[in-house]
Amino acid sequence: MSFATPPGWYPDTGAPGFERWWDGTAWTVHTRPLAAAHAAPEQPPAPAAFGPPSLPLPHQRGPNDGSGGGSRTKVLAITLSGV
Incomplete structure (x- = not known):
């Protein structure tokens, strides 16, 4: 079973x-x-604005692992699971 955000x-x-x-x-x-x-109402950016995947932004990196924000993803997943 998938719980996609x-x-x-x-x-x-x-x-x-x-x-x-x-x-x-x-x-x-x-x-x-x-x-x-x-x-403003909820609207996504224009489709043309989406490009190929990019590297994580500096503030998305984990403090010790440099893997690209693993702790942020966990926090978001936990927060959104309550919604």
């Missing part, structure tokens, strides 16, 4: 006060301030 804007734990776009399979480089989240 749907595409959408989610709090960016690496940048407080911002949300990051989850495209359903990976985090994108698209962010927006939390204030914009309440002012």
Whole structure:
């Protein structure tokens, strides 16, 4: 059984006060301030904005492993499982 997280804007734990776009399979480089989240309806970035996968952003890397944000993924998975 799969519990895929749907595409959408989610709090960016690496940048407080911002949300990051989850495209359903990976985090994108698209962010927006939390204030914009309440002012505008939920809309994904334009499809042309999606490109090939990129390397993790510096704030997405784990503190000791350099593997690319494993702890952030765990925190998000735990948080979203309660939703």
